[in-house]
Amino acid sequence: MRKGILEYCVLLIISKGEIYASDIIAELKKAKLLVVEGTLYPLLTRLKNNGLLSYNWVESTSGPPRKYYLLTAEGKEILNKLDITWMELSYAIETSKQTKS
């Protein structure tokens, strides 16, 4: 996995609304980004401690309460910056591909 892409995708998934960790995992699996679940937890903790994420405890019907993650204002700001960088990057790649062929 390229550096930083996983974080970018996690932020994108969370930006769509409050979400439970195992649902994030399901989305990442769908996107074929994540092989094992264990790697997601340290990542979420890190993003949370950097102030990009926060979470709420939500009661569940089938067991103890669950952590639901959401983006903070700072997280949204960083996500916007990453969006711009990503567009620059994909533009660079597309342009390079065209000039090569």
Place this chain on the structure above:
Amino acid sequence: MKKTLNINIGNSIILIEEDAYEMLTGYLNEIKFHFSKNADHFEIVTDIENRIAEMFREMLLQQQKQVISIDDVQLVIAQMGSVKDFENADEAEGGIYEETISGVKKLYRDTDDAYIAGVCSGLGHYANIEAKWFRLMFLVSFFFAGSGIVVYLIMWILIPRAATRSQRMYMKGEAVNLHGFIRNFEEELAGNQLISRSRGFFVELAEAAGRIVRTLGKTFFKVVAWLIIILGSCFFLAMLVGMAVFLGFSDANPNEYFPLNIVNDAYLSSMVFAFFVALAIPIIALVLFAIRVAFNSRAINRTVSFGLLVVWLGGVMLSIFYITKVASEFKEEAEFSQVRELKKYDAYTLTLDRSRFFSRADSVKYQINSDKYRGKVILNDMDDPYNLPRNVRLNIEKSENGLVTLTQNNSSHGKTFEAALSHAQNIHYDFSQQDSLLNFSPFLQLNRNTKWRDQEVTLTLKVPVGVKLILNEEMDLFSYSFDYWSCEDHGAPKAWVMTEEGLKCTKP
């Protein structure tokens, strides 16, 4: 039939088979160990445990069963991933978020905006000041003995060029996003030689020169580092061997020789060991640092270096303790003198006499039966000067009462006045008169096992006015109260005469 256990995981009570339980504990312990270096390990492990509990509950619900089996645990581990998978992920995960958030500025040379090597523009970016002010500063400093040139060259060598896009962003203090990706992209491009930035000829030339200087500088540091490694290791080994010899083969009696004979036998060994620790560890540290420079790698981890520091401090403290202990042995000073009258002659010849009477100490030292040598004399004894520092002083003064006298003043230091006095009394000094020939021993002697306490003998020879003194060649071994070397006479014995004003040089 299998034994089952009740466990509480993630605030859920789960019934689990014994072998499955063992596998699960093993797995969780591995995870705990893996994340133990992480500051948030408690939270991460709790999240993982909660998720595992949730998976267990789903499994029990879906399969309509009561107990978790070993197969279930294996499924969970496969889904969660083994510690090995985490390690791979750790490598791939970039620190881009830390970087995105921090947006720190770093000092680089800006070669895109350069007159020579981009030092000034780099400083400008860093300090948020226009580069022209730095340029002006350097330009002005060139007129002060060119001191700015040296500073500029040093900065050129030390400050790296902003080569990649991310470095340029760091230089300008912009937040770096996905920089790992960009760098990869750029490296691929650079590898294909697709881009080459065109810069001024002067800048290109300066770049080349800078590269050469930097390579030379690096090589120089590496050579120095290698020298330190080799010399430091040799020195350390020599110290180690020296200490082993000292501690292991004490029958060579190194403690009889100066300066080891200052220290009391009771703590000589521990003092030498403390000195060894206090000296060897800085050498080890220096060598390790040199290894770091030479191989660009850290030789030991933080715990070991911290341990070394603690041991070193211990060694230093112990050394200081012993030094003060030894110093206390020199606290008091005592001296006494004895005067002897010499037979009167008009002229005396002063010579150095290395011979001395065979003493009891010698019979022990050379393992000879002392009875056979009683009253015999040792000629040319050369052993003792290594025992003590130069410690005999000779003054020649005018006698007021017409008598020829030799005053011998013994002095020594000690812990108490009594000890000092007893040390002074233990000094043995040989002097003899044969008609007009005065024989002085070059050294004072201490009894065996007597410690060095700055014992000194000061001899004062008093002769009346008009008496001639001839000092033989070897008499230069003493310290004098007059200028011995002012009487140059081409190798012949030095001839002096006592006058009313004091000792004067005459030709023989």
